[in-house]
Amino acid sequence: MKKNIKKLVALNLVLLLAVGSLTGCKKNNSSASGSGSIEITNVSYDPTREFYEAYNVEFAKYWKDKTGQTVTVTQSHGGSGKQARSVIEGNEADVVTLALAHDITSIEEAGLIEKGWIEEFDKNSSPYTSTIVFLVRKGNEKSIQDWSDLIKDGVNVITPNPKTSGGACWNFLSAWAYADAQYNGDETQIKDFVTKLYKNVSVLDSGARGATTTFVENGQGDVLIAWENEAYLTLKEHPEEYEIVTPSISILAEPSVAIVDSVAKKRGTEEVAKEYLEYLYSDVGQRLAGENYYRPSNQDILNEFADVFNLSINMVNIDDFGGWDKAYEVYFQDGGVFDQIYTQ
Template structure:
């Protein structure tokens, strides 16, 4: 009887182990930024269908959303995530610096591990009553600019660097003139929202400001929801915003999800997924689809972070650390008045 009981216990333990392993093999965790919540909800459903059709396996995608910087802190502190889909490559570099993935992670997927891109544009009220046409108009006296805080918001960092790069590339432009331009720009801002969505709420629901600086995808979403209230102004020059994706190697090896995580990220480059990305107003990585939807996205002069700032690491150190350019040009006391 004791032998039978021991056998039953052993069998039960083995069954529980198999069940645990099976769950690990069929559950994927994606830690994403707030701005892409709707996108990945639809993408996850599409990937589940794709994976079942290809392998016959059912898979569950667990999705978490937060500010990119918050996601990084959680993962570094041990929170589980098989893949990350964030706003800025520097955030993933920070995860890599903790030994959770290779430091050359960005070379593992096409287009610097960015399956889609956006850029920084201006959202104005319908009819453009303040006649905002380019970056120079944002520093005119009396213009009220809405944006989020580059200290906490990845999208705001893209906007900050876009403005600086524009000023730097003007005739006679240099670091001094670019800083002065930013000082005037932030001088026209009365509050920096903590999140990009917070900035959108301030501009659309609270009716604060004349113009909002944001991603093209976010601006297009607002206009689609309220075409009689808002319109988009595309500046003459802006930055290529490259939201990165990556696999967290240490976590996928621990959970046994490497194959699934790899497939999940590669599927973002598939024609079906690229079409979906266009639906959410992102510029696709697929050249054929980019040509197909060329009229949807207005052309403009674009520059990449590494072309102007060397790298995201260099840009962050110079602009967003304590005492950096942002602290030099933004006066929270003056702007709160």
């Protein structure tokens, strides 16, 4: 009799443990599909701070209405190349929203993002675009109007480092495209022009926001080569102190977004991560992008901001450089053109 009682107690204990285990699994899964709360991390580049602060509020409302779930988004910002390396080295991002496709490709090559990510969302997974402009102090004392003015003696240029900043890569390629047009593709003259430009660079910050701080807060330099949105934010905060100069040639800068599949699968955040990036293409997301001086990818909504952006600016694009993989290898890989120029 005692032996039977012991067996019954043991059996009940096993059943309780099994039920507890199943209950625990159900709780973990529910956080990704409905009730309660969920957290995701967006690892982004420098100048998107203000945009994603506003966007996260709107997305949280949308997600709450749709699922009843509270979503909290943690933001991380820095130079785009540096941010990509941080993800590869263990900074667990559910999504990345970086300055250029190559930075996301490097995360893919590390095995953290599945192949084909660039086709997962519209417009090559680029929900908004930007371009490169000059920011000068009010009055434009050095009469800076185009790239050719940046190589003049006595002009102090501020731009970030292409080895760590995605925006800096766009800056470099914009200058190269201008010289290419001026010298009809003569690479010796193009290289000489860009070398002269970088000899005039006094501070090479690690990221775009750091370069803005150097120019605006620290008062260094005569001209900042900047993301368009970063220049407009400065103008909004200091309307009487700065001016924007649009060069004759710039570049269509396409920041890219992607789900970090390995992290999202592990955390059970795949559904919310995908919706987070898809909502960037909604009318709400697109208008928020425009209000934060990014160019909406939706042409109709972009046209609503025609009084803000110069929509007739002459822009090359990354395809003119053979795509990002080729451009990065030629210009920014260790020992590439930028290293050759900056060493000189």
